Amino acid sequence: MLEMNASFFAVTGAAVLFAGVSKGGFGSGAAFASSAILALFLPPGLALGIMLPLLMLIDLATLGPYWKTWHWPTARLLVLGAVPGVVLGAAIYRLAPPDLIRLLIGTIALSFVSWQVAQRSGWIKLRAQKLPAGAGVGAGAVAGFTSFVSHAGGPPVAVFLLSQRLEKTQFQGTTVLVFWAINACKFVPYAFLGLFTKQTALVDIALAPFALLGTWLGVLAHRWVSERLFFSLTYVMLTLAGLKLIWEGLT
Numbered sequence: 027m028l029e030m031n032a033s034f035f036a037v038t039g040a041a042v043l044f045a046g047v048s049k050g051g052f053g054s055g056a057a058f059a060s061s062a063i064l065a066l067f068l069p070p071g072l073a074l075g076i077m078l079p080l081l082m083l084i085d086l087a088t089l090g091p092y093w094k095t096w097h098w099p100t101a102r103l104l105v106l107g108a109v110p111g112v113v114l115g116a117a118i119y120r121l122a123p124p125d126l127i128r129l130l131i132g133t134i135a136l137s138f139v140s141w142q143v144a145q146r147s148g149w150i151k152l153r154a155q156k157l158p159a160g161a162g163v164g165a166g167a168v169a170g171f172t173s174f175v176s177h178a179g180g181p182p183v184a185v186f187l188l189s190q191r192l193e194k195t196q197f198q199g200t201t202v203l204v205f206w207a208i209n210a211c212k213f214v215p216y217a218f219l220g221l222f223t224k225q226t227a228l229v230d231i232a233l234a235p236f237a238l239l240g241t242w243l244g245v246l247a248h249r250w251v252s253e254r255l256f257f258s259l260t261y262v263m264l265t266l267a268g269l270k271l272i273w274e275g276l277t
Contacts, residue, residue: 028087029206030095030229031161035232035233036253037063037064037067038064038076038229038236039233039236040078040236041055041060041061041063041064042058042060042077042233042236042237042240043062043124043236043237043239043240043243044059044240045059045061045077045080045081045084045237045240045253046084046087046236046237046239046240046241046244047241047243047244047247048060048127048142048185048240048244049081049084049085049088049202049241049244049249050087050088050091050206050240050241050242050243050244050245052266055216057141058084059135059267060077060124060177061074061077061131061177061178062071062074062131062132062135062176062178062179062267062268062271063092063267064077065128065171065271066267066270066274069070069124069219070124070127070128070131071124071127071219071220072221074176074177074216074221075093075221075222075226076120076150076218076229076230076233077175077177077221078209078212078213078216078221079222079226079227080230080233080234080237081177081205081209082206082209082210082213083191083234083237083238084237084238084241085202085206085209086206086238087232087237087238087241087242088202088206088241088244088245089202089203089206091245092195092198092199092202092203093196093199094255095196095198095199095200095204096196096199096200096203097191097192097196097199097200100162100187100190100192100200101200101203101204101207103159103162103163103166104162104169104183104204105164105204105207105208106163106164106166106167107162107163107164107166107167107168107170108166108167108169108170108173108207108208108211109166109170109211110167110170110180110257111166111167111169111170111171111172111173111174111187112167112171112173112174112208112211112212112215113170113176113215114167114170114171114174115171115172115212116174116219117172117269118171118175119174119175119219120219121135124277125274125275126133126275127175127176128271128272128274128275129271129272129275129276130175130176131175131176131268131271131277132176132267132268132269132271132272132273132274132275133266133268133272134172134175134176134268134270135178135265135271136175136265136269136272137181138178138180139261139265139268141260142181142261156190156191157185157186157189157190158188158201161189162186163241164182165182165183165185165186166182166183166186166204166224168182169182169183169204169208170208173205173212174209174212174215175207179205179208180201182206183201183205184201187200187201202245205245213238229236232248
């Protein structure tokens with residue numbers, strides 16, 4: 027039985043607030059840190075089941091501020107690819123023990139940080155020309171899979187979106203739309219896999235204000251806060267969480 031005391035809500039509230047700030051102002055990729063942090067303190071399935079409804083609430087809250095700022099042809103390619111990725115994620119999750127899910131989340135966390143650091147350091151240079159439509163579908167498939175098992179679909183989506191040379195707000199709007207669709211696709215298989223319970227519903231109700239507050243702060247931060255500072259903090263948290271999850275999965 028999950029003990030919902032002050033310590034529990036201090037950790038989960040901060041994680042959900044961070045997810046709202048990330049998805050509201052900096053793209054959804056960094057919101058993955060929240061799921062990784064929760065997985066340090068909770069069984070992976072429980073962490074995923076708690077976070078999905080909250081991420082969907084954040085998605086709804088961010089659709090308004092970024093309404094119709096997205097680039098629909100790009101978003102459509104990513105969503106089309108995400109559907110089979112979600113199906114694959116559901117199939118693997120059904121067969122995987124909790125420790126394997128911890129390993130997957132930890133590995134994805136470290137891969138996320140490595141890719142971001144390499145890209146920002148110039149070790150990996152994204153193609154100057156636009157990637158073709160097939161690459162968008164492929165990126166969507168990878169995003170659907172990683173999002174299903176760890177709520178971490180940001181990097182493949184970001185790679186494709188960056189190649190399309192969208193301006194900042196259009197990039198953010200497209201990201202919001204894509205992950206609203208991906209998270210909606212995940213809801214039914216999550217329910218069939220038993221990741222939603224009465225207990226997760228009570229936790230989600232209690233954490234909903236943190237999600238909405240974080241979203242509001244994120245929309246403001248989109249204009250005023252340094253992305254470099256925000257993502258530097260994210261990378262540190264993800265590295266520590268990823269290493270600990272891999273250690274727990276192996277031991």
